[in-house]
Amino acid sequence: MFGQDPDAAYRRSQRSTGLPVRPTTVARGLALRLVDAGEDPHERRHIGQLLLDELCAAAGVGRVELVVADRRQVNQHDGRRLQSKTYGYYRCWFEEGEVSRARIRIYHRTAVRGQVVAA
Numbered sequence: 001m002f003g004q005d006p007d008a009a010y011r012r013s014q015r016s017t018g019l020p021v022r023p024t025t026v027a028r029g030l031a032l033r034l035v036d037a038g039e040d041p042h043e044r045r046h047i048g049q050l051l052l053d054e055l056c057a058a059a060g061v062g063r064v065e066l067v068v069a070d071r072r073q074v075n076q077h078d079g080r081r082l083q084s085k086t087y088g089y090y091r092c093w094f095e096e097g098e099v100s101r102a103r104i105r106i107y108h109r110t111a112v113r114g115q116v117v118a119a
Contacts, residue, residue, distance in 0.1 A: 019059070020059075021058045021059050021060075022058075023055065023058070024054060024058055026054050027051060027054045027055055027058065030047060030050050030051040030054060031051060033047050034047045034048055034051060039116040041068045041069075041070040041108045042068075044068050044108070045066055045067070045068035048066045048068065049065075049066045052064055052066050052104070062099060062102065063102070064090075064102040064103065064104055065101070065102065065103040065104070066103075066104050066106075067103060067104070067105040067106070068106055068108050069105060069106070069107050069108060070108045070109065072107065072109045072110065086107065087106060087107065087117075088104060088105050088106030088107060089104075089105055090102070090103070090104050091103050091105070
C-alpha cells in the first residue's frame with residue numbers, strides 16, 4: 001500500500017474495455033423489452049431483474065438484486081445549478097470474505113424535474 005503509485009489501481013481498471021462474455025440472445029431481447037417498458041417502475045424493475053439475472057448467469061457471478069426507487073435522483077444544487085446527481089449505486093455485503101448479497105439501486109425520476117428517467 002505505502003510506496004505504491006496511487007494511480008496504479010485506476011490505470012489497471014481502465015485496461016478492461018470489454019466483458020469476457022457476450023450478451024445472450026435472451027439478454028438482448030430483454031434489453032429491448034426494457035427500452036419499450038414504459039414508465040411503470042414495477043414493470044421496469046421486473047424486466048430489469050430478468051435481464052440482470054441473465055447477465056449474472058452468463059458471467060458466472062452470483063445473483064444481484066435490482067431496486068428501482070420511484071423517487072428523484074439524489075443530487076446537490078448550489079441554488080442556481082445542479083452540481084451533481086446520483087443515477088444509482090451498487091452495494092454488496094460480505095460473509096467470511098465472500099459476497100453474500102449484492103444490490104443495484106437506480107432512481108426512476110430525474111433530480112430536478114422529477115420526470116421519469118428515459119430508458
